[in-house]
Structures are given as structure tokens and as C-alpha cells.
Amino acid sequence: MSAVASTLPFQIQTATPGVGVGELADYLPDLIRATWFLVGFVAIVLIGWFGVAPLASSVVRRRNRNNPTIEEAISRYVRLLVVVVAFFVGAGVAGYGAFVGGSAIVVAAGTLAIGVAGQSVIGSIVSGLVLVLDPEFNVGNYIEWPDGEGTVRSITLRVTRVQTPEGKLVTVPNTVLTSQAVTRPFGQGRQRVIEHVDIAYEDDVGEALNYLEAATEEVEKIAEGPSPNAYVEEFGPDSVTISVHYWIEDPRPQDLLSVRSAYARAAKHRLDAADITISPASKRELQGRIAVEGSG
Numbered sequence: 001m002s003a004v005a006s007t008l009p010f011q012i013q014t015a016t017p018g019v020g021v022g023e024l025a026d027y028l029p030d031l032i033r034a035t036w037f038l039v040g041f042v043a044i045v046l047i048g049w050f051g052v053a054p055l056a057s058s059v060v061r062r063r064n065r066n067n068p069t070i071e072e073a074i075s076r077y078v079r080l081l082v083v084v085v086a087f088f089v090g091a092g093v094a095g096y097g098a099f100v101g102g103s104a105i106v107v108a109a110g111t112l113a114i115g116v117a118g119q120s121v122i123g124s125i126v127s128g129l130v131l132v133l134d135p136e137f138n139v140g141n142y143i144e145w146p147d148g149e150g151t152v153r154s155i156t157l158r159v160t161r162v163q164t165p166e167g168k169l170v171t172v173p174n175t176v177l178t179s180q181a182v183t184r185p186f187g188q189g190r191q192r193v194i195e196h197v198d199i200a201y202e203d204d205v206g207e208a209l210n211y212l213e214a215a216t217e218e219v220e221k222i223a224e225g226p227s228p229n230a231y232v233e234e235f236g237p238d239s240v241t242i243s244v245h246y247w248i249e250d251p252r253p254q255d256l257l258s259v260r261s262a263y264a265r266a267a268k269h270r271l272d273a274a275d276i277t278i279s280p281a282s283k284r285e286l287q288g289r290i291a292v293e294g295s296g
Helices: 002-007 021-063 068-094 097-117 119-133 174-179 205-218 253-273
Strands: 142-145 148-155 159-163 169-173 190-199 229-235 240-249
Touching: 021 068, 119 148, 119 159, 119 174, 148 169, 159 174, 169 174, 190 205, 190 253, 205 229, 205 240, 205 253, 240 253
Parallel strands: none
Antiparallel strands: 142 148, 148 159, 159 169, 190 240, 229 240
């Protein structure tokens, strides 16, 4: 019998016991943790994607109606942030706080390295978010800053594009606009324009002020309110400088140039009719002697 058994091509093995209820009970805590992680992760993702992201997009859309680029970028970054938050929330709910806390050191080190390497880019992005959320800074506003002025055409995460009165499109880093003083020289859709006119000291300054104010009535696009005003600004060495302030309703760059040109023609016509000298020639006092030698 033993000889026959040794010649068989296989050997009979004892069956291993199957996975029973006891073995499943050992995996139950891990299954519960995984379930809580999924519940927390999915809940935050749903709230963020269908609640927070659309709300952020609507806010950006109201501030930048003609700039879908910034709206799409903000929505993308909000959703990415939601996924990251959902991961940490799910890990916390599932009881993986110790694991996340242990890996947080590595995450913090990586974040620090990225922050140092891309400091200027991150600064521009943060500045862009500040400008987007600023209710006093919108697309279509006319602004002035120490290096220039113009109408805001678009606001991206890194730069703001401004169209100058000459029609040029200037790209300004957001960090420049958030670190310097930005002035809005007009409000409620109006732009203030200041003209300077020099007249001779011999002329009547009071009449010149009246004529310069009245010249604004001949230009149709100059707003009636606030009412135009003329002031004596400076007593120069050869002339008196008068500044004229008037406003234009929702101007475009080409409108601004045409209005200023029309006002200059109207002001010159009135001052010439009143015999008031514009930009008088500089006067210089010469001293010396002239000697004439005889021909003989």
C-alpha cells in the first residue's frame, strides 16, 4: 500500500479552513473607517462643487462681466481647494488624524519650498484675488496710479490690463496695484478731466474764468453735473495758470480725446474773441551796451 501511494502523481493535502465570521470581524474596524472617510470626503466635495464653487463664480461674474478667464480660473482653484479640504476632513472623520499629522511635516516642507520658489507668482495671485473681491475696483473703472492711468479692461490672477487714454493696452502686475495708491478720479460712471490754460498778467483773470467755464457748454458730451469749474492754479513767471475741471459720462479713449479737442477749440474761440492772450511769450530783461564804430 505504501508502494502504491508513493507512485501516485499527486499527494492528498488537508483542506484549509475558510474565512469565517471571526476573520471578517477583524477587518470590520478598517471597513468602518474607510466608509466614514468616503462619507466625509464625498459630502465636502458635493458641498464645495455644487455650493461654494458656483457662489464664487457668481461673485466673480458680477465683478468681471467681460472677463470669463478669471471666472474659470477662480472656479478651478476653488474646486481644487475643495478636494484638498475634503481629503483632510474625511481623514479626520475616519480617525486617520495621526497619519495625516505625521505626513503634515512633509507637506509643510514641500509647501515652504514651493512658496520660496514661486514667491512673486503667489504674491500676484493673492493680489489678483484681493482686486477681484474689492468692490471699489471693477472692470470698466477709470483709475490712476503713480505710473499711469486708464480704464480697467480685465483682471486676471497675475496681472490687470489697463487701456490708456491714447488707446494703448498696458499690462500691470497685480502686486503693483495693491502696493501703490490707486485713485478713481471720477464716480458713478463719470470721468473728471482737468485742462490747464495760461493767460497773460495784463488780461482780466475773472473774465477768463467765466469764458473758460462757458466754453464747456459748447461741447455736447461734457456732463452738466457736477458743474464745470475754473480756478486760478498758479502764478507763473510769465503767465497765470488756470485749471478747468469738467466731467464726461462713461467715456471711451477716443471719446476722451475728441472731447478735449472740442473743448480746446471752444475755449480758444472765446478767449480770442475777448482779446485774452493765451500762453503769452516769455519775457526776458536784457542789459548791456551797444557800441557803434564809425566807418571813417
